[in-house]
Amino acid sequence: MQNNISQISQEIARSTSFDAYSFWRIQRDIDDQVFALARNRTPIPIELARLKDVVAKARVLRRTNLRSRDTDASSLLPEITVQTFQGFDPFDFVARYRALGGLRLAVDVGFAIEVRQWDKDTPEADSFWIRGWTALDQKRQSAVARALLVRGRF
Structure with missing residues (x-):
């Protein structure tokens, strides 16, 4: 921990x-x-x-x-x-996602951090997330998940 x-x-x-x-x-x-x-x-x-x-x-x-x-x-x-x-800042990715109205949150479940969606995103944020998240490798996806965990709902 x-x-x-x-x-x-x-x-x-x-x-x-x-x-x-x-x-x-x-x-x-x-x-x-x-x-x-x-x-x-x-x-x-x-x-x-x-x-x-x-x-x-x-x-x-x-x-x-x-x-x-x-x-x-x-x-x-x-x-x-x-x-x-490196050319990639996970906090910048999360800031852009939040600016578009993204509502996904990260949850610490012990040994991993999972990204969950309880509320519906705006269409722009959903499109940005799908295009951006799927293009990232596993290491960068976990960095974005940690950034979401830190940023929380803000």
Whole structure:
């Protein structure tokens, strides 16, 4: 479980879809939800606790990476090369899908993360998902599933 949280945090920290404000805003929204649940004396869902941990670690990793880039300019070149070589950002895929009205969610079922559809997508989002998802290999599909898990309904 801890390795999974670390791996997801590293992927989020490397993603170009989030800026510093997005990290802060997500963390603030999660803290507000936890506070509201605690105030009402209701149990805090484990998924929310995991999400809080993932976002906090990703935020720290992002800050650490930005500081190391500022101090060592030579480390910037290999990272740019790696990102252009991979050419795929699962968080960007999820952001585009959500912008089209996509409602699929990811669920952590122990050893795997499954993508499920409880609500109907808009026709544009459904078309985007079918074209994009089927074109991805298994490794990228699992990356998109992790991105959906992290992004949740937002």
